[in-house]
Amino acid sequence: MLLSGLATLTLAGIRFTPVFDALAAWMQGLSEAFVVALAVLAGGALVLLAWRAPRRRAEPTDRSFPDLNPHPVLEIDADGAICFRNAAAAALFPDLDRQGMAHPLLHEVPALLAGLRHGKRRHIVREVEVGSSVYEQRIVRVPGADRARIYLVDITKRRHAAEARQQSEQKFARVFRSAPMAISISRLSDGRYIDVNDSFVRLLGYEDRLAIVGRTAPELNLWVQGTERARMLALLSHSDAAVHSLEAQLRRRDGTLRDVIMSLELMEFDGEACVLSTMLDVTERNQAEAGIAVLKAFYENTLRELPVQVAVLDPEARFFYLNPEAMPDEEMRHWMVGKTSVDFALAQGLDPAPYERRHQWLLDVIARKEIGQLEETLTSHDGQERHLLRVATPVLDDGEVLYVVGYGIDITERKLSEHKLLEAKDAAEEMARLKSAFVANMSHEIRTPLTAIMGFATVLGEELDGEHRELVEIIKQSGERLLETLNSVLDLARLEANAIDVDPRPLDLEEELLAAARLFKPMAQKKGLAFKVETPGRKTHAQLDRACLHRVLSNLLSNAVKFTDEGEVRLVLRSAGSEVQIEVRDTGIGIDAAFLPHLFDEFKQESTGLARTHTGSGLGLAITRHLIERMHGRIEVQSTKGEGSTFLVTFPAMTAPPVGRADPPARPEPHALHPGPQTVGS
Numbered sequence: 001m002l003l004s005g006l007a008t009l010t011l012a013g014i015r016f017t018p019v020f021d022a023l024a025a026w027m028q029g030l031s032e033a034f035v036v037a038l039a040v041l042a043g044g045a046l047v048l049l050a051w052r053a054p055r056r057r058a059e060p061t062d063r064s065f066p067d068l069n070p071h072p073v074l075e076i077d078a079d080g081a082i083c084f085r086n087a088a089a090a091a092l093f094p095d096l097d098r099q100g101m102a103h104p105l106l107h108e109v110p111a112l113l114a115g116l117r118h119g120k121r122r123h124i125v126r127e128v129e130v131g132s133s134v135y136e137q138r139i140v141r142v143p144g145a146d147r148a149r150i151y152l153v154d155i156t157k158r159r160h161a162a163e164a165r166q167q168s169e170q171k172f173a174r175v176f177r178s179a180p181m182a183i184s185i186s187r188l189s190d191g192r193y194i195d196v197n198d199s200f201v202r203l204l205g206y207e208d209r210l211a212i213v214g215r216t217a218p219e220l221n222l223w224v225q226g227t228e229r230a231r232m233l234a235l236l237s238h239s240d241a242a243v244h245s246l247e248a249q250l251r252r253r254d255g256t257l258r259d260v261i262m263s264l265e266l267m268e269f270d271g272e273a274c275v276l277s278t279m280l281d282v283t284e285r286n287q288a289e290a291g292i293a294v295l296k297a298f299y300e301n302t303l304r305e306l307p308v309q310v311a312v313l314d315p316e317a318r319f320f321y322l323n324p325e326a327m328p329d330e331e332m333r334h335w336m337v338g339k340t341s342v343d344f345a346l347a348q349g350l351d352p353a354p355y356e357r358r359h360q361w362l363l364d365v366i367a368r369k370e371i372g373q374l375e376e377t378l379t380s381h382d383g384q385e386r387h388l389l390r391v392a393t394p395v396l397d398d399g400e401v402l403y404v405v406g407y408g409i410d411i412t413e414r415k416l417s418e419h420k421l422l423e424a425k426d427a428a429e430e431m432a433r434l435k436s437a438f439v440a441n442m443s444h445e446i447r448t449p450l451t452a453i454m455g456f457a458t459v460l461g462e463e464l465d466g467e468h469r470e471l472v473e474i475i476k477q478s479g480e481r482l483l484e485t486l487n488s489v490l491d492l493a494r495l496e497a498n499a500i501d502v503d504p505r506p507l508d509l510e511e512e513l514l515a516a517a518r519l520f521k522p523m524a525q526k527k528g529l530a531f532k533v534e535t536p537g538r539k540t541h542a543q544l545d546r547a548c549l550h551r552v553l554s555n556l557l558s559n560a561v562k563f564t565d566e567g568e569v570r571l572v573l574r575s576a577g578s579e580v581q582i583e584v585r586d587t588g589i590g591i592d593a594a595f596l597p598h599l600f601d602e603f604k605q606e607s608t609g610l611a612r613t614h615t616g617s618g619l620g621l622a623i624t625r626h627l628i629e630r631m632h633g634r635i636e637v638q639s640t641k642g643e644g645s646t647f648l649v650t651f652p653a654m655t656a657p658p659v660g661r662a663d664p665p666a667r668p669e670p671h672a673l674h675p676g677p678q679t680v681g682s
Helices: 002-015 018-027 032-068 087-092 096-102 109-118 156-178 198-204 228-237 283-305 330-336 341-348 352-368 412-463 467-496 509-526 546-562 620-630
Strands: 073-077 082-085 123-130 133-141 147-154 182-187 193-196 242-251 257-269 272-281 309-313 319-322 372-379 385-397 400-410 505-508 530-534 541-544 568-576 579-586 634-640 644-652
Touching: 073 087, 073 109, 082 096, 109 123, 109 133, 109 147, 133 156, 182 198, 182 257, 198 272, 228 242, 228 257, 257 283, 319 330, 330 341, 341 352, 352 372, 352 385, 352 400, 385 412, 412 467, 505 509, 505 546, 509 530, 509 546, 509 568, 509 579, 541 546, 541 644, 546 568, 546 579, 546 620, 546 644, 620 634
Parallel strands: 530 568
Antiparallel strands: 073 082, 073 147, 123 133, 133 147, 182 193, 182 272, 242 257, 257 272, 309 319, 309 400, 372 385, 385 400, 505 541, 568 579, 579 644, 634 644
């Protein structure tokens, strides 16, 4: 039965094969007993082979492959003991036997094996670290045995590569986000932005990148030119996947326009063809360049129109710019670039000597690194002499001469004017000499007969009476007036010629003012005027010339009495810090505001011609101003027409009173000035 069954199975196995058909045809001629015997033999052979085959293949499957594996292989039995390790494991982990399950490779392996035996998992994959190495550990159950096999693969390099890649990606992400240039990644197919950095967001004027990602440039109304993206893609298609230095203009969210320079590059991102774009905002730079261009054009136009010769030279004194004033001929102006002034003289057939001097002067200026001036006289082709002043200014950078800016001014007219001025000066000095001689001669010629006239008038006044005595008084008054005018003219001439020596000494101003008041008080009372003196009641000193001060007080007080018909004349002395002030105030006719600026001019009077109401030469206040200034003082005036005038004289005060006493106050004969008459102010 067994053999019959085996034969049946054998025949059933081959029933549906082509061999069966051929075998059936061959067996038709054999006896049934022979066929059965043949089937039994075949079935027995198959059973024998099936029984022998697993025993022969078991050893290579279980041991030969792990032994030959170049990677470490271990086997752990059900008790957790190491029952096998290949040569690679023995070489790499010689301490496995000593450490056993405490070895890092076998950490938690028993628990994992229990999970394999009782769970549905057929294998476990994990990573373990052994020292500085990292291994991928694959744990599987050994078929037909109660043990587990552990395959190990050293993935240290792969781990390091992955970590490096991760760090690189993180670094790229940081650089991408924080880059100062605007960077964007958009799909090539539809132009939608996949990612943008913060600079791109700021450039477009948005608050968050999410407002941009997923949208296209047309949706953002980004490009001023609607065909900008098509132009960029066309350029990319004709390049090696990258285009640089594209100039474009984009529109921000608020509608303002910005100029940018772009670079485009094709790349793959998450498996899609994309365009990596970088933008640099150059709006301010373009505006600055436009401003510089305008400024450059302005300066060039200015230099062209300047009526001054302007040239710029290199450190070898060779020209590289001349304006039309320096060289009117445009062709020659271009020829001069890179040439020296000596080259120009030789090319024009001119005397090279003055041009060689100019060239050497320029080299000296460059060597000294200081501004230099040169006056030169050149003779043109027509024989006309021209005088020029040349100035050269070195322009330095870190102590080195970059270039020299030179300009030349034609001073021919100035030279002629200077010559005329010198002639005029000589003529004026001659006139001054003649005037001095005339004044000296006239002083002698007028004073001598005038002295005789006044002397004889005095004698006649003593001899005559009645009408004749009045006539003599008129003669005497006229002589005094003429003498006053003559003295004033002489004093002014000497002051203007600086021929009067001022001898400042410490003076008690209170005493000097009281002495002057004693002289003029009777004159004021004779006209029915009140004459008042105000002093601080203490010693007030100043370093002044007594004769000059006396003349100043005389002129001011005589004018105050002369031009006041009612009211008062007041003389005031006061201290004002480091200064002393003398004030002469009256209630007279006053001075018109229009005449005040001319009050101290020579021979100037407010009333002139037939309308004059008071006599005088118009020199008194001019002399007064000169004297005050010679004593380092100043004079000011305030006046209202019809109400009166106030003259304020200010001198530096002495820091300490003088030791001892100066000469006693008196009315001395001025050593440098003619005494003014005390009856009539000048």
